[in-house]
Amino acid sequence: QKEVEQDPGPLSVPEGAIVSLNCTYSNSAFQYFMWYRQYSRKGPELLMYTYSSGNKEDGRFTAQVDKSSKYISLFIRDSQPSDSATYLCAMSVNDYKLSFGAGTTVTVRA
Amino acid sequence: GAVVSQHPSWVICKSGTSVKIECRSLDFQATTMFWYRQFPKQSLMLMATSNEGSKATYEQGVEKDKFLINHASLTLSTLTVTSAHPEDSSFYICSARRTGRNEQYFGPGTRLTVT
Numbered sequence: 001q002k003e004v005e006q007d008p009g010p011l012s013v014p015e016g017a018i019v020s021l022n023c024t025y026s027n028s029a030f031q032y033f034m035w036y037r038q039y040s041r042k043g044p045e046l047l048m049y050t051y052s053s054g055n056k057e058d059g060r061f062t063a064q065v066d067k068s069s070k071y072i073s074l075f076i077r078d079s080q081p082s083d084s085a086t087y088l089c090a091m092s093v094n095d096y097k098l099s100f101g102a103g104t105t106v107t108v109r110a
Numbered sequence: 111g112a113v114v115s116q117h118p119s120w121v122i123c124k125s126g127t128s129v130k131i132e133c134r135s136l137d138f139q140a141t142t143m144f145w146y147r148q149f150p151k152q153s154l155m156l157m158a159t160s161n162e163g164s165k166a167t168y169e170q171g172v173e174k175d176k177f178l179i180n181h182a183s184l185t186l187s188t189l190t191v192t193s194a195h196p197e198d199s200s201f202y203i204c205s206a207r208r209t210g211r212n213e214q215y216f217g218p219g220t221r222l223t224v225t
Contacts, residue, residue, distance in 0.1 A: 049213050098205075
């Protein structure tokens with residue numbers, strides 16, 4: 001079993017729809033949770049960073065963490081074609097090493 | 111803020127030669143930098159962790175004599191792929207952790223092709 005599980009998709013939604021992404025994990029020691037966006041042939045861009053259970057909102061993005069269920073989610077409201085990318089969840093304990101999910105490829109259709 | 115650059119963005123080299131990739135944090139100090147490798151349509155694989163002024167820590171299965179890492183200052187880390195072979199062709203990405211914080215910021219990546 002992988003430490004971090006993420007459905008690779010692909011996921012295709014119409015413009016304006018809500019994109020829902022999620023990851024599950026097995027290591028209960030994970031304390032820090034991140035979502036990155038990666039465009040083709042580019043480095044990952046940090047979107048959201050959280051370290052507590054609950055919701056965190058930033059513009060059109062909402063990150064949700066449920067430590068009791070070992071489950072994290074990212075929601076993108078009012079999706080745009082420019083949101084088409086691969087979304088990676090990542091998490092770490094205190095030693096700063098990130099464990100990544102496989103990444104979910106998202107396409108937003110105009 | 112939190113910009114990380116990499117140089118070069120792509121490089122083609124001949125088998126047997128060495129290639130150096132630079133990773134710089136442009137607007138913050140980074141005590142710790144990380145080097146990743148990414149194959150097409152796959153997630154990032156951590157190769158090594160480098161701390162300023164000390165030896166890098168390599169992940170299991172990564173040859174430290176082949177992938178030389180130097181973290182000489184709080185804003186610069188370098189990865190040298192020595193005696194490169196075609197199987198070393200990949201997308202190499204660095205990240206930098208802002209000193210005192212946990213967030214990692216990634217560079218744009220370097221595409222290495224060994225012919």
